[in-house]
Amino acid sequence: MELAGEQTVLFSRWEFRNGENLLGRTYGLHFEEAMTSVVPGCERSTSHHRIVKYDFFGLKLVVRCEVDACLLSVTPNRGTSPVTQSSDPDDLTEALAGLNITTNPPATPAGVLSSPSMAFLEGSLPLRIIRAGAAQLQESIIELTTRSEDYTQNLDWAEVFPQLYLSQTPHLYVGVHSVGRFFDVRKQSLDSLEMISQREKAETSLRKLGNALRMIQKIVVKHGRAGRLSLVCEKGTLRAYERVSTQSCLPAEVIQRFEK
Structure with missing residues (x-):
């Protein structure tokens, strides 16, 4: 994390590895390949991301999130x-x-x-x-996931809903299969009764996240523009550590754009 301008906090995610081996029977990637088609010019892309901007408990967030697919019916x-x-x-x-x-x-x-x-x-x-490609309307964005017919009732909403909400993804499509053979696609939208119910359940957690982000902002501002921090979660406890490196996650000419 680092400070840009007076109050803007830049987060740069760090991963231990760029790839991950999936064990057991997983059909999500094949389901996505079968249910979607590639936009001309994007055949060599490895992933798709979108940047959304919204207010979150008094904070203005600019969030990069992964996108699985979009609806052609609302494509501009x-x-x-x-x-x-x-x-x-x-x-x-x-x-x-x-x-x-x-x-x-x-x-x-x-x-x-x-x-x-x-x-x-x-x-x-x-x-x-x-x-x-072409610009896509936010209401066209879809999250794809899969479940075995024996576990369709075991969707972990505590994990799924925050992902949909924080990325402002309006549609969730769940492919239902029997040993890899898909026979149904169940669709949910953010304004459905199920999603509204899940938002009410997640309200407390989302508010805690907003409070945590404000605390993080204060810590980063306190360390100034030269400060470099890392957030580390260990056994359920989130801590901020000062980094030895002073390297920025953005080039200097981009950082200057945050100056008033």
């Missing part, structure tokens, strides 16, 4: 992105648009499907951008 036309129409000066898309981006070759005109154009950020940012 290529090149028409609802997020770019906002007049909010804090809009994330407008902030990113302010970065110095050049393209080579020239970008493909909106509405034309062809080979994806490639772009890069000038300066010290080693970021390569391949433009493909």
